[in-house]
Amino acid sequence: MIIVNEKMCDLCGTCVAVCPVDCIELTEFDLIINDETCINCDACVKICPFAALTSEISEV
Amino acid sequence: MKKHYNIAIVGGGPAGTTAARFATSQGASVVVLEKDREIGVPVRCAEGISEEGLTKFVDIDPKWIAAKITDFGFVSPSGKMIVFHSPSIGYILHRRLFDHSLAELASDMGAEIYTKAYVHGIKRNGTKTTLYLRHIGVETEIEADIVIAADGVESRIAHLAGIKTKLLLKDIEPCAQMQLANIEVNPNRGDFYLSNNWAPGGYVWAFPKGEHTANVGLGINGRYAGNKSALEYLKDFVAEKFPSASVLTTTAGGVPVAKVVDDLVVDGLMVIGDAAHQVNPLTGGGISTAMAAGKMAGLVAAAAVNDQDFSAKRLSDYQKQWDKTIGKDIKRLYRLKEWAINLTDSDYEDIAQSLDGLSPEEVTLIKIFKQAVKKKPSLVIDVLKVFAGF
Numbered sequence: 001m002i003i004v005n006e007k008m009c010d011l012c013g014t015c016v017a018v019c020p021v022d023c024i025e026l027t028e029f030d031l032i033i034n035d036e037t038c039i040n041c042d043a044c045v046k047i048c049p050f051a052a053l054t055s056e057i058s059e060v
Numbered sequence: 061m062k063k064h065y066n067i068a069i070v071g072g073g074p075a076g077t078t079a080a081r082f083a084t085s086q087g088a089s090v091v092v093l094e095k096d097r098e099i100g101v102p103v104r105c106a107e108g109i110s111e112e113g114l115t116k117f118v119d120i121d122p123k124w125i126a127a128k129i130t131d132f133g134f135v136s137p138s139g140k141m142i143v144f145h146s147p148s149i150g151y152i153l154h155r156r157l158f159d160h161s162l163a164e165l166a167s168d169m170g171a172e173i174y175t176k177a178y179v180h181g182i183k184r185n186g187t188k189t190t191l192y193l194r195h196i197g198v199e200t201e202i203e204a205d206i207v208i209a210a211d212g213v214e215s216r217i218a219h220l221a222g223i224k225t226k227l228l229l230k231d232i233e234p235c236a237q238m239q240l241a242n243i244e245v246n247p248n249r250g251d252f253y254l255s256n257n258w259a260p261g262g263y264v265w266a267f268p269k270g271e272h273t274a275n276v277g278l279g280i281n282g283r284y285a286g287n288k289s290a291l292e293y294l295k296d297f298v299a300e301k302f303p304s305a306s307v308l309t310t311t312a313g314g315v316p317v318a319k320v321v322d323d324l325v326v327d328g329l330m331v332i333g334d335a336a337h338q339v340n341p342l343t344g345g346g347i348s349t350a351m352a353a354g355k356m357a358g359l360v361a362a363a364a365v366n367d368q369d370f371s372a373k374r375l376s377d378y379q380k381q382w383d384k385t386i387g388k389d390i391k392r393l394y395r396l397k398e399w400a401i402n403l404t405d406s407d408y409e410d411i412a413q414s415l416d417g418l419s420p421e422e423v424t425l426i427k428i429f430k431q432a433v434k435k436k437p438s439l440v441i442d443v444l445k446v447f448a449g450f
Contacts, residue, residue, distance in 0.1 A: 047232065
């Protein structure tokens with residue numbers, strides 16, 4: 001799953017633009033990632049201009 | 061906020077408010093829904109625009125102008141600077157003030173504008189479209205004949221309506237920018253620093269906003285993203301070139317450097333601006349292209365309202381106008397960008413070397429790019445068409 005560091009996130013939406021399954025939502029005040037539909041491709045983690053996203057392997 | 065509008069525009073940037081201005085000028089009822097608390101804020105932009113790109117759509121108000129640009133500087137990886145005198149004038153804007161003015165112009169025409177109005181859902185019902193939004197924390201919905209998605213690079217509204225807006229990593233540049241103060245800058249020269257050590261697959265810009273202050277930012281190509289963030293690249297660059305600067309703003313952003321989306325319209329919906337990837341993919345400049353698309357889409361939408369025909373077929377007049385005009389240039393610029401993201405530092409150094417000794421009047425963009433594409437002659441036609449209007 002993807003963890004958002006809210007102290008670093010600038011709410012710029014770059015991650016939303018590259019999410020191939022549209023599981024990220026940028027609202028007027030926060031970033032919401034839907035773990036159910038996330039495919040762990042890490043595109044958002046790589047692209048984040050401020051490195052605010054990290055990938056965490058979830059326990060099976 | 062009313063329950064029904066002819067045209068609902070999602071996003072209050074230059075694309076959205078320009079569409080609103082031109083649509084209301086033809087008598088349509090228009091609402092602009094901006095998710096953030098203030099139009100024009102935060103500024104996620106280097107704020108540069110050509111005089112021509114500005115005056116085609118709006119009369120200049122001096123209060124927007126932070127700097128007038130007459131020259132450009134290109135800095136090679138080893139620090140060699142090539143200066144060229146621009147054939148046309150450019151401006152560095154105060155985007156907050158500029159965006160406010162565009163919103164006021166739309167408002168003066170009769171458009172309604174709301175902030176903290178976050179649209180999270182869209183549903184088509186027959187010939188109408190319902191938008192689901194949260195306005196200052198309160199859930200509500202409105203109905204529109206036509207929705208214009210002007211909601212930026214992240215555009216979920218166009219995506220939810222079935223338009224393919226998602227970007228491949230190579231087609232987006234993650235960017236970081238700081239407005240620096242207490243630095244030495246030429247107040248009339250925009251500088252570009254080219255090196256894969258500073259900004260792989262992109263460049264660093266230093267655009268003056270006065271005598272001792274500038275927007276200093278960079279974009280890296282998404283293909284190179286992952287090991288080091290845009291912000292880390294920028295911190296290193298600032299530490300190297302402007303070690304004693306104060307930092308007045310720090311912002312992130314993503315710039316599409318992509319082909320424009322295939323479908324600019326579907327039944328009842330049009331997409332404009334960054335949301336449609338209507339950005340010069342070589343430079344990342346998008347203010348003027350956003351206003352151009354806003355004007356086209358706004359006028360076509362208003363005409364469609366008069367005809368009471370909101371079909372994709374009717375709205376596709378906008379797509380046709382776009383494809384015939386700016387769309388053609390963007391295709392060429394995209395080919396140049398695909399080549400430019402592979403340039404090495406020694407390529408940059410060769411280009412600088414070849415232009416060494418020329419006066420700023422002798423250096424032209426055509427000379428720079430002709431030299432740059434020597435190893436790829438098929439691009440010379442694109443260079444000539446784009447920069448010389450052949």
